[in-house]
Amino acid sequence: MSKKIVEFKNLCVSFKVEERIVNAVNDVSFEIRQGEVLGIVGESGCGKSVTSMSLMRLLAVPPAKYESGSIYLNGIDILTLSEEEMRKRRGSEVAMIFQEPMTSLNPVMKIGYQISEVITIHHKVSKKEAKKRSIDMIKLVGIPRAESIYDSYPHELSGGMRQRIMIAIALVCNPQVLIADEPTTALDVTIQAQILDLIKNMREKLGTSIMMITHDLGVIAEMADYVIVMYAGKVVEKAKVREIFNNPRHPYTIGLMKSKPTFEGNTSKLYSIPGQVPNPMELPNYCYFYDRCDRRQDTCKKGIPELVKVNDAHYASCYILGKEGNNE
Known part of the structure; x- marks a missing residue:
């Protein structure tokens, strides 16, 4: 059996909203193994994105509060780490493709800078080496004219190209775990298929474990090895993908x-x-x-x-x- 990379143990997350408590994630437990694609499915508001943001430790505390439970990344409970220690792990051990690339990319910074920044934060390399790696990564995600794209701004790219850039940023430091939060939202069907194929290819080339967050059962059927079904912040069913669909x-x-x-x-x-x-x-x-x-x-x-x-x-x-x- 492959190595366990991520393990959620009885995680409960709440938010304080106008003196009231919103229970967003309720006693969630699951694991992700090396090279595995875990699909998390459920309707809007079921806790999928809060679960993924918890793994990245990107929830603002407050209003969010980790009520109880643990999240282990390579055997270390990340909820016990300082922000500085967690920052070292984002990008290098765990990375995320966000839902909307136009709002996730900085509109006033060139594409090349945004990719290179991730490299220079985690590796002591020269600007020249960071640029070379960035251009190589742009090529790897299937974008032509990589040198030109490196010097472009996000608004100069199509939606599909921006999503590919988001994948490039997430994978440029070869993280062990990639979180894909609705990676095909707002893309047309052809581009959706290309993005999913790209994620599959990256998994095969780099051996990355993937947490795929979606409400689209078709994406789950195509991409996932194991599936978790969430409802009202709670895991209600989990099984291998064929078992979920057939039984x-x-x-x-x-x-x-x-x-x-x-x-x-x-x-x-x-x-x-x-x-x-x-x-x-x-x-x-x-x-x-x-x-x-x-x-x-x-x-x-x-x-x-x-x-x-x-x-x-x-x-x-x-x-x-x-x-x-x-x-x-």
């Missing part, structure tokens, strides 16, 4: 799978899960999915369900799963 067990995961459009010519209305996600300021003391679940029973109100083993490496948090993981 979903949590009612929420089943609902997500039913809501996918297909090419089978079915003209009926697309399925949607009824109801609304619970208010994160007023989470119930029982199953968070109870009010939307078409299989709910009285037993579902006896408390918040723990993850139950369905079979090898497949877990779901549902009271109606039997001892052998059956919820038929």
Whole structure:
């Protein structure tokens, strides 16, 4: 079995908003191994991005607060590190591709400077060497005229090219873990496919572990080895990607799978899960999915369900799963 690079243990993160507490991440546990692509899926507001930002330690404290739990990166709990110690690890051990490259890139600084800056922060190299590495990285992510792009500003590039530059910045110091937070948002379908292919190629060339954050099940099916399904800040199911798609067990995961459009010519209305996600300021003391679940029973109100083993490496948090993981 490959080396464990990242491990989340019972992480709880909250935000203080106008004297009230928003419970954004609730008792989240999972791991990422070397060279593995972990997909985290769920609807907007389920805690995907807060989880990824926690690994980068980019949440402002306050208003954010790490209530409990640990995040281990190469065996070290990063929540115990000083900001200076964490800064050394960003870019070199863990890096992130953000959702919107136009707002993530500095609009008044040239592309070359923004890539070179990452290199000079983590490595003692000359400006000439940093420039060479930056241009090589621009070429590696598939952008032509690399020397010209090095001297360009972000607004002079297309959306797809800016996203490639974000990937170049994230990978230029060969981090062990790459977080891709909705990396294909706002890109057309052709460019989306190119970006996903690029991430796959980078993984194969550099052996990088990837945390893929998305609400797009198609991206998960194509990219992930292992999948975590989140709902209301909590992990409700986790399994290998084929197991999740072929044998979903949590009612929420089943609902997500039913809501996918297909090419089978079915003209009926697309399925949607009824109801609304619970208010994160007023989470119930029982199953968070109870009010939307078409299989709910009285037993579902006896408390918040723990993850139950369905079979090898497949877990779901549902009271109606039997001892052998059956919820038929």
